[in-house]
Amino acid sequence: MKVAVYGIEFQSSVIPFVEQLFNLLREREVELWVYGSFDSFLSTFMECGTWKVFDKRDDLPSDINFMLSLGGDGTMLSAVSIIRDSEIPVTGINLGRLGFLASINKNDISSALDLLLKGDYSVEKRTLLSVSSSSQPLFNGDSFALNDITVLKRRSSAMITTSVYLNGELLNAYWADGIIVATPTGSTAYSLSCGGPIILPDSNNFVITPISPHNLNVRPLVISDRDVLTIEIESRSNEFLLSCDSKTTDLHTDVKLTVAKADFLVNLIRLKEESFLSTLRRKLLWGIDSRNY
Structure with missing residues (x-):
């Protein structure tokens, strides 16, 4: 399994979640490719010698299984600008606030990663x-x-x-x-x-x-x-x-x-039991009426 990881600098409060992710990826013997500037940032608080580094899409091998974006929706958009028309599926772990595109909650990293590595997800093609x-x-x-x-x-x-x-x-x-x-x-x-x-x-x-x-x-x-x-x-x-x-x-x-x-088109990953409509209700409180609570 080959996984690319894209990210930007983040607040120190989410470091434990990022360390958890990389530890789980190591345990599962995933071949990791980490974005260059993100690798430099990660090296300030964790050991980074166990993966390869990429700076542009052409640096990645053709058989990358998917890309993980670590951050908020803005980080996810930047990740899309890296993968361009390569058709690499991408999903995001939300380390920010709303996380509509980066839909994986940081508290669900372990279970989400299990589904991703098993290929238990669907792909939505976005215009x-x-x-x-x-x-x-x-x-x-x-x-x-x-x-x-x-x-x-x-x-x-x-x-x-x-x-x-x-x-x-x-x-x-x-x-x-x-x-x-x-x-x-x-x-x-x-x-x-x-x-x-x-x-x-x-x-x-x-x-x-x-x-x-x-x-x-x-x-x-x-x-x-x-x-x-x-x-x-x-x-x-x-x-x-x-x-x-x-x-x-x-x-x-x-x-x-x-x-x-x-x-x-861009391929966005949707995990099991996750849909656009459920994300709409959960993230934007679509249809929530305070009179019912």
């Missing part, structure tokens, strides 16, 4: 978004997102005008702080916080959600994942922010964006 510009490369080629692609104002004072074209036809000129284009996976993240709907993972849709729009009759819009969006920005500062999951860059308003479905 991603890609963003591009004909005038310049974006994010060094890592211009895809499992959650969302977001356009935001650069300065804190004035709103921006975001003109969105759907398959070449003007959809709307959003006068707002920005817009979010989210996948079904990302519909429970930033888009939800801005009033967007929750979309089931296999629905073949995206959602466009305005961020604090000035026109109150502008609402989120669900579109097909076959649609292609073209985005143009007007701003007093002639700048705007573009985020692609955990990656962010400053761009000039001369840059026009194209947002569409990415040409590959």
